[in-house]
Amino acid sequence: MRRINGVRVVVVWRKASRGQTLSDAQRRTIYALSTPPGKGGVAVIRVSGPHALLVWESMVRKPGHAPLPSPWRMERCKIIHPETREHLDEGLAVFFKGPKSFTTEDVLELHIHSGRAVISSVLNALGALPFCRQAEAGEFTRRAFLGGRLDLTQVEGLQDLINADTESQRRLALGAVGGHVRAQFDDLRSRIIRCLANVEALIDFGEGEEIEEGIYEQSQQEARNLLSLIRGYLQDTRKGEIIRSGIRLAIFGPPNAGKSSLLNFLAQRDAAIVTPVPGTTRDILDVSLDIAGLPIVVSDTAGLRQTDDIVEKIGVQRAKEAVSKSDVALCVLSLPGILKKNPNGHHLEIPESIRPILTDGTFILLNKSDLVSGTRELDTAKQAFPGAWVASLATGEGLSEFVDGMGQTLLDRFGFEHSGGSPLITRIRHRTHLESACRFLEAFLATPPTDIVLAAEELRYAARAVGKVSGLIDVEHVLDSVFKDFCIGK
Numbered sequence: 001m002r003r004i005n006g007v008r009v010v011v012v013w014r015k016a017s018r019g020q021t022l023s024d025a026q027r028r029t030i031y032a033l034s035t036p037p038g039k040g041g042v043a044v045i046r047v048s049g050p051h052a053l054l055v056w057e058s059m060v061r062k063p064g065h066a067p068l069p070s071p072w073r074m075e076r077c078k079i080i081h082p083e084t085r086e087h088l089d090e091g092l093a094v095f096f097k098g099p100k101s102f103t104t105e106d107v108l109e110l111h112i113h114s115g116r117a118v119i120s121s122v123l124n125a126l127g128a129l130p131f132c133r134q135a136e137a138g139e140f141t142r143r144a145f146l147g148g149r150l151d152l153t154q155v156e157g158l159q160d161l162i163n164a165d166t167e168s169q170r171r172l173a174l175g176a177v178g179g180h181v182r183a184q185f186d187d188l189r190s191r192i193i194r195c196l197a198n199v200e201a202l203i204d205f206g207e208g209e210e211i212e213e214g215i216y217e218q219s220q221q222e223a224r225n226l227l228s229l230i231r232g233y234l235q236d237t238r239k240g241e242i243i244r245s246g247i248r249l250a251i252f253g254p255p256n257a258g259k260s261s262l263l264n265f266l267a268q269r270d271a272a273i274v275t276p277v278p279g280t281t282r283d284i285l286d287v288s289l290d291i292a293g294l295p296i297v298v299s300d301t302a303g304l305r306q307t308d309d310i311v312e313k314i315g316v317q318r319a320k321e322a323v324s325k326s327d328v329a330l331c332v333l334s335l336p337g338i339l340k341k342n343p344n345g346h347h348l349e350i351p352e353s354i355r356p357i358l359t360d361g362t363f364i365l366l367n368k369s370d371l372v373s374g375t376r377e378l379d380t381a382k383q384a385f386p387g388a389w390v391a392s393l394a395t396g397e398g399l400s401e402f403v404d405g406m407g408q409t410l411l412d413r414f415g416f417e418h419s420g421g422s423p424l425i426t427r428i429r430h431r432t433h434l435e436s437a438c439r440f441l442e443a444f445l446a447t448p449p450t451d452i453v454l455a456a457e458e459l460r461y462a463a464r465a466v467g468k469v470s471g472l473i474d475v476e477h478v479l480d481s482v483f484k485d486f487c488i489g490k
C-alpha cells in the first residue's frame with residue numbers, strides 16, 4: 001500500500017492481470033478519446049474511476065523519475081505501454097483528484113498528438129489494463145450527474161452547449177451549464193418544501209402552543225406566490241425551446257413570387273431550383289442559417305394556388321402545413337403581380353390562396369421592385385403594408401434593409417439579451433413538470449384547512465414535480481433518453 005497526496009493506493013492490477021478477468025461492472029475505470037478523431041494538434045484521452053492513479057503509474061513517465069502526479073497540474077511526460085514498456089508518445093498529463101474533477105472521481109487526462117496511430121496505440125494500451133474498459137456514450141457526464149456534480153438541467157445544458165451553432169444557443173446553454181437554471185429550480189423546490197414542513201407541523205401538533213397562529217394561511221399565501229412565479233416562467237412564448245431547436249421560418253406565397261430566389265439569397269448558394277415556370281418548387285427545402293446570432297431553419301415551399309396537378313397539389317398541402325407549424329411565416333409577393341390599376345390610381349390585390357394565411361405576425365416581402373418604376377406605385381404598396389419590406393432579388397435593391405430589419409424583428413421576438421435574462425424552460429420536459437406543479441399548488445389552495453392531510457399531499461406532489469426537472473426524483477427513466485444523444489468521450 002502507498003500513499004499519494006494523502007490517498008491510499010492499493011496496487012491490485014498486477015494480481016488481477018494474472019489469470020483473473022474482471023467483469024465490465026467491476027472494471028469501474030473507464031477511458032475514451034474526448035476530442036474528435038483524426039489529424040490535429042492535440043488529442044485528449046480521458047480516464048475516470050478508482051484506478052485512474054494506477055493508470056498514471058502504469059503509463060505515465062515524468063522526467064526526473066518522480067513517479068506520482070501533482071494533482072490538477074499539467075505535466076510533461078512520456079506515455080508508455082503498461083506491459084511492453086514501449087514508448088508511445090510524448091505529451092502532457094494531468095491528474096484530477098476526486099471529487100475535484102469533472103466526474104467527481106479520480107480523473108486522468110492524457111494530452112497526446114492527434115494522429116490516428118498515436119491515438120489507437122494509447123487506447124490499445126489502456127485496453128490492455130485489466131481494470132479499465134472503454135466508456136459508453138455520455139458515461140463521463142453520467143458519472144458527473146451521479147456524483148452530484150451536475151444536475152439534469154446542467155447535463156442538458158452541456159449537451160446543448162456542444163450542439164450550439166449560434167450565439168443565442170451558446171448563451172442559453174451556458175446559463176444552464178453554469179447552474180443558473182438549477183439554482184432557480186432548487187429555490188422553487190425548497191420553498192415548496194418549507195411550505196410543506198409548516199403544514200406537516202400543523203398536522204403533528206395542531207395550532208396551539210408550539211405552532212404560531214395563521215400558519216396555514218401563511219402557507220397558502222406562499223403557495224399563491226409560488227404559483228404566480230411558475231406561471232411567469234411558463235409564459236415565455238416558448239422562447240427557450242424555440243432557440244434551442246432553431247426558429248422555424250417558412251417562406252410562402254404565390255407561384256413565381258421569388259420564394260426560392262429568396263432562399264438562395266439567404267443561404268448564399270444555389271440551394272433551390274429557380275425557373276420562370278410557376279410551380280417549380282414542390283418539396284419543402286430546409287436550410288439552417290444564423291441570422292443576427294439566432295438559429296433559423298428556413299423552409300422554401302411550393303407556391304400556393306389551385307391546381308389539378310397531383311404532385312403540385314401535395315406540394316401545396318405541405319406548404320400550408322409548414323406555415324402552420326412555423327414560428328415565423330414570411331410571405332413573398334411579386335409587387336408587379338399584385339399591383340392593379342384602377343381609375344383613381346393603383347391598389348394591391350392579394351391572391352385568394354394567400355389571404356386566409358396572412359396574420360398580424362406575418363412578415364411580408366414585396367419582391368421584384370425592379371419591375372415597378374413609379375413612386376406612386378411604391379407608395380401604394382407601402383401604405384397597404386406599412387410593415388412590409390420592398391426589394392428586388394434580381395438587382396439586390398432593398399435587400400440589406402430587409403435582412404437587417406428582419407434580424408432586428410426576430411431579435412425583438414426571440415432574443416433574451418435585453419428582456420429579463422434567459423428563459424428557464426428549454427425543453428418540453430421542463431414545461432410538463434412545471435405545469436403539473438402548478439396543478440398541485442392549485443389543488444393545495446383549493447383544499448380547506450379541515451382536509452389538512454390531503455393538503456400536505458398536494459404540496460408533496462408539487463415538490464416532486466419540480467424535483468423531476470433537476471433529476472432529483474424519478475430519474476432512471478429520463479437518464480437514458482438524456483444520455484442517448486451524447487457522444488463517447490463526453
Ligand SMILES: Nc1nc2c(ncn2[C@@H]2O[C@H](COP(=O)(O)OP(=O)(O)OP(=O)(O)O)[C@@H](O)[C@H]2O)c(=O)[nH]1
Pocket residue numbers: 254255256257258259260261262273274275276277278279280281282301302303304367368369370371391392393394395
Ligand atoms: N425581375 C425580377 N425577377 C425575379 C426577381 N426575383 C425572382 N425573379 C424571377 O422570378 C422567377 C421565379 O422565381 P422563383 O424564385 O423560382 O419563384 P418561386 O416563388 O420560388 O416560384 P415557385 O417555386 O414556382 O412557386 C425566376 O425567373 C426568377 O429569376 C426579382 O426581384 N425581379
Ligand SMILES: [K+]
Pocket residue numbers: 255256274275276277278279280281
Ligand atoms: K418558379
Ligand SMILES: [Mg+2]
Pocket residue numbers: 259260261272273274280281300301302303
Ligand atoms: Mg420556388
